[in-house]
Amino acid sequence: KNQVEQSPQSLIILEGKNCTLQCNYTVSPFSNLRWYKQDTGRGPVSLTIMTFSENTKSNGRYTATLDADTKQSSLHITASQLSDSASYICVVSHMDSNYQLIWGAGTKLIIKP
């Protein structure tokens, strides 16, 4: 069964600290993996996309990694800011169907001052 699991479910850290969010998937065949950020009361916004051949990609203070062999991805946030408080959602695209996206339940991140 195609699934995406994220951990932890929630995380609280102090402003300025780093954190890493995990995403494990069983989707096969794999097309790509995206990380979305969802602020409270808003729709998700794409942060980055990882394709099969990419290991690491950065977008400002966000760095995503992908290990296609172990089917794991991580999102590392450096020097966290209060505005990073949000849910972070991992989404995997199934290669056989451009419309089939498998969504994780998200990690709720709270940054405390």
Add this chain to the structure above:
Amino acid sequence: DAGITQSPRHKVTETGTPVTLRCHQTENHRYMYWYRQDPGHGLRLIHYSYGVKDTDKGEVSDGYSVSRSKTEDFLLTLESATSSQTSVYFCAIKAGVDSPLHFGNGTRLTVT
């Protein structure tokens, strides 16, 4: 928000009544989607459209119907609302197959 507007933003309705949610885009994107988001679940696809009058079912389509008579509008109808349809509904648009989804800010629907 990528030129996508959902209406209404909030709605409370009674069990058994029909409800229509509207998604309007100004981006002229081909693909449009309706998702629902519930605590503890990932976003779940209800219906999607790949062009005017071209729609298809997602994984949780029972009790929902859609229509797309113009590129810019995608309507979601709950034919007879039930309490299990209490949720936050998101519309999303996409320019092309490999493009990211751009979401509206959601409609919070409560069925009493």
